[in-house]
Amino acid sequence: MSHRLRSKTAWVFDLDGTLTNPVHDxxxxxxxxxxxxxxxxxxxxxxxxxxxxxxxxxxxxxxxxxxxxRASAAIGVEKLIAQLVKRNCLLGIFTRNTKEMALLSLQAIGVAQYFDSDFIIGRDQAPHKPNPVGLTQLLQQWQVQVSDAVMVGDFRFDLEAGRAAGTATVHIAKDEQRWPELTDYYYSSLVQLSADLAG
Ligand SMILES: [Mg+2]
Incomplete structure (x- = not known):
């Protein structure tokens, strides 16, 4: 199952609770x-x-x-992002937060250098998730097919946006809640995802 995921070249991530530890109350x-x-x-x-x-x-x-x-890095984030960069993947962020806050968080968790700020879509750049327009715009900007793209997130809105845009969806979550109808690949952490991509 990971074979197809390994072939993806355009990776779009939710930020809060996906690349960072969930701290939002x-x-x-x-x-x-x-x-x-x-x-x-x-x-x-x-x-x-x-x-x-x-x-x-x-x-x-x-x-x-x-x-x-107060953002702290989700375990394995640096390794995963560096791994994708090494594979020449395109990297983007699609967040319901503002782009400004996203940049602050990416700096706080030490991976800002991997992301081009043009590819960080916040709520002032596009309608907020689950609306898929921000994701679709990013793929158009990159000129990649939806079949080469994947949306990674910890919440239903991320998966719904991916489904609606037509990308593969990856759900990363430790908690119990699952949305199997919206999820193509599930991992309990970025470390697991990273290991699967490497394996
Ligand atoms: Mg999130």
Missing amino acids: FAHMRSALGMAENADILQTIAETKGAQRALLTQQLDKLEAHYAA
């Missing part, structure tokens, strides 16, 4: 923003009008800066 973020439990934060902001929307955006940026500064 979304329940706390929702409550700080005055949102309902389980609310989709970005969707709720998108549906809010005027001054309130600007205020929520500002509050969210502040919360995210707090988390970005």
Whole structure:
């Protein structure tokens, strides 16, 4: 099964909780923003009008800066990214965070040098996941076929975006929650993925 994954040349990663350890306390973020439990934060902001929307955006940026500064590297991230670079793969980030925060986090975890900032798609560059447009744009920019591409993430939105764009999907997660209908390849860590690619 990993044979086909090994042949992929365009790798797009979610950032928070995928390349970094999950530190975002979304329940706390929702409550700080005055949102309902389980609310989709970005969707709720998108549906809010005027001054309130600007205020929520500002509050969210502040919360995210707090988390970005505390980003720690997921185990095996440097090895995996270096391995893909060695294979001449194209590397991108598709995040619901801002590009600015993504750059901060990539620096904090020591892999910023592997990513071209043109290939970091944040919520100001494209509609947020699960909308696949950001991913599709990246593949067009690279001029690669969807069959050569893979979307890697820890959450349903990442896998849904990959499915909708037509790429392969890789789910990386330690916790119990799985979305088998959205997942082509599952690994419990980047170390496992790395080993499979090398093997
Ligand atoms: Mg994530």
